[in-house]
Amino acid sequence: MRQIKQDKRAFDRMIAQGKSYESISKELYAMGVNLNARTIYRYITHKETPPKSTKKLIAKVLKCAVDEIY
Numbered sequence: 001m002r003q004i005k006q007d008k009r010a011f012d013r014m015i016a017q018g019k020s021y022e023s024i025s026k027e028l029y030a031m032g033v034n035l036n037a038r039t040i041y042r043y044i045t046h047k048e049t050p051p052k053s054t055k056k057l058i059a060k061v062l063k064c065a066v067d068e069i070y
Helices: 009-016 022-031 039-042 051-059
Strands: none
Touching: 009 039, 022 039, 022 051, 039 051
16 A cells, blocks of 8 residues: 655754744744644644745744745
């Protein structure tokens, strides 16, 4: 049986920078976006697709381009 390849680029970048879902949530709150850690988890692990504006902000928090994580 073939396995589906999972995209872990955003998660790997988050771990490499020593950030957590909660810390990303707090940084986004400082930018004016109120998302809880659970929602960030769902976006980072690609269980849900965030809006384009949220993708840009998450990429900004992770210090990368949107294409590098989504």
